[in-house]
Amino acid sequence: MYKKYIRPQLFKKDTEEAHDCALRWLKRAERVTVLTSFLRGLCSIEHRRLKQRLFGITFPNPIGTAAGMDKNADAMIGFEALGFGFLEIGGVTQLIQGGNAKPRVFRLVEDEAIINRMGFNNIGADALAEKLSRRSHEQIPLIPLGINLGKSKLTPIEDIEAVANDYRHSFTALSEYGDFFTINVSSPNTPNLRDLQNVSLLKQILETLSYVNHRVKPLLIKVAPDLADDDLKALVELISKYGHGIIATNTTVGRPETLRSPYAAEGGGLSGKPLKERSTKVVALIHKENPTLPIVGVGGIFSGADAWEKIQAGASLIQIYTGLVYEGPALPRNINLHLQDVLIKADLQMSTLHPRVNRD
């Protein structure tokens, strides 16, 4: 139904416009309680084998929205009703930002991919905190909520104290609203942001955050797929000491030769099918380095089989963005059904798939 009727209409629109349109639909659905209840009944899959507890948080199922999907928390209840087991809003920065000039998102239909160079367009951490504080009880999702933190473009990357304080400001403003926080040092669309994956720089950011993390909210670090293996290993060691988990991966600046779309040479980060293999490799490498470090696997997940591949590589949770654009709103439900099936057949459960040391 989505691929036959809705997708062709959405794909006639500019990519960002289509996204905004889908968000508006979800937001509208959110206002009609019978509709969200209906959607929830249709899409939510509850099964004890899908449930797990990680870093003190209970996840009803392992599928989350990836950062960038609902940057300013406009449609959280709508996404929850689609059957997701957790959400990640943001990326948000200390300062309000307009992002890069449009067009800045491109659909590579032939490759089932997207290239984006949004540049952290967002309403700013204080405004987001204000917005979340005004939500009534019914407007707050019951599933875990992650908040993705980026660095403001105006904060000079060379001044690591200022950079750490930029993340600290956003974290402090939003601390009471998120169940976990993602420290995004891997977006390719803020100049040199990815340099912050350097171990000594990231250590300073995480130490600064530790001084204000009084409620001990889990901190997950999101990494790029383009890191050299040795750099990744050094990061895993640091994150094992200072963080609670790792999200792998963000979009890639790489452009596989196999890309066929005329948009393939656009600048920005590539996501979707061409990213799948590399992001799974990164998940596997992290898991090999430290099997007890919780991993959120993201990149090119379009089906239940793709999700299971990431989980088998070492991910405890997975996230989707581009897959939702191409496969439509039934994707979380279909992935959950597939996972449920695989877990029952193999007599496994998400909560015991990977080692649990230090996870609660």
Ligand SMILES: Cc1cc2nc3c(=O)[nH]c(=O)nc-3n(C[C@H](O)[C@H](O)[C@H](O)COP(=O)(O)O)c2cc1C
């Ligand atoms: C339009 C767009 C905006 C994104 N914005 C963010 C962001 O603000 N912060 C972030 O950490 N990742 C962001 N991402 C990356 C995704 O969260 C995800 O890591 C990446 O797209 C790979 O997953 P996918 O292949 O399922 O899309 C964005 C991706 C897209 C396509």
